[in-house]
Amino acid sequence: MGSIVAAINLRKYFPIVGGVFRRKIGDVKAVDGVTFTIKTGETFGLVGESGCGKTTLGKTLIRLLDPTSGKILFDPRGELPDNPRIGERMNDYDISSVKGKKLKNLRRYMQIVYQNPSTSLNPRMLVKDIVAEPLVVQGLARGREAEERVLQILERVGLAREHLYRYPHEFSGGQKQRIAIARALITHPKFIVLDEPTSSVDVSVRASLLDLFKELQRKMGLTYLFISHDLSMIEAISDRVAVMYLGKIVEIADPRELFNNPLHPYTQALFSAIPIPDPEAKRERIILGGEPPSPANPPSGCRFHPRCKYAREICSRQEPTLIEVKPGHYVACHLY
Secondary structure (H helix, E strand, O other): OOEEEEEEEEEEEEEEEEOOOOEEEEEEEEEEEEEEEEEOOOEEEEEOOOOOOHHHHHHHHOOOOOOOEEEEEEOOOOOEOOOHHHOOOHHHHEOOOOOHHHHHHHHOOEEEEOOOHHHHOOOOOOHHHHHHHHHHHHOOOOHHHHHHHHHHHHHHOOOOHHHOOOOHHHOOHHHHHHHHHHHHHOOOOOEEEEEOOOOOOOHHHHHHHHHHHHHHHHHHOOEEEEEEOOHHHHHHHOOEEEEEEOOEEEEEEOHHHHHHOOOOHHHHHHHHOOOOOOOOOOOOOOOOOOOOOOOOOOOOOOOOHHHOOOOOHHHHOOOOOOEEEEOOEEEOOOOO
């Protein structure tokens, strides 16, 4: 099985301007030199603390944000080579600089579901028009045909014909998110970014949404990038998990390996904070020292070294690269 998306040394910086003339005085390095692939049909989890660049990475992958540098490879057929660095036709798949009509055509194959459906749904539009909008914009269907396709996709996500002529404020939080999911699916995309899609709904609704994502993935052949800071959600749905810290990916592994044997000191600290549903069980909590550095002025070398109890001299001057320490388990740390 090939891959559908790949990032190669991807960067996304936001300029900092100041002074009377509003000149650029620096950059916020939200995503800084990230490389990974997402295999066709898998759910790739992305976890990290708030502000580490998860959402920026997701938006950049689907070109809602223009990358500062690097390559984004995308193939709706899911036939990218597993190691796109050595692919002979790498530039044929590069979408990092496409614009205009070509980018618009690509949009039908990659979509996003946002964290808060209350802000991502237009309160002045009926549900039938909200869900049909991508079809109209892409020129895929109009009128009666579009309405029938909207009804079909609404039924897939657990809604019905009676919901077509209602406004978003008439629905619960879970139902709003299902409308947002229907809108993302209406063009039959291949790759979907799920940006913390369960964080704004009740705990009782989260399990049903996860089941819905899995069912839709199975029936429609979808590939997900699932972004969350909720580790239990990541563990429940992901086939592989990447841990992000201050614009960098520091570890990648399958969920069982990562949760049972985290290798990077940051991952160890992150997972030590997971509550155990047993009052008798004990776990050593790892408390990180210092404050998280600013992405506008990240530390030299390893970005985690000012807070790492294992830091050595090399950590402050040389940036570690992701290396495979076990089959399928990658870590960026000078300890390995």
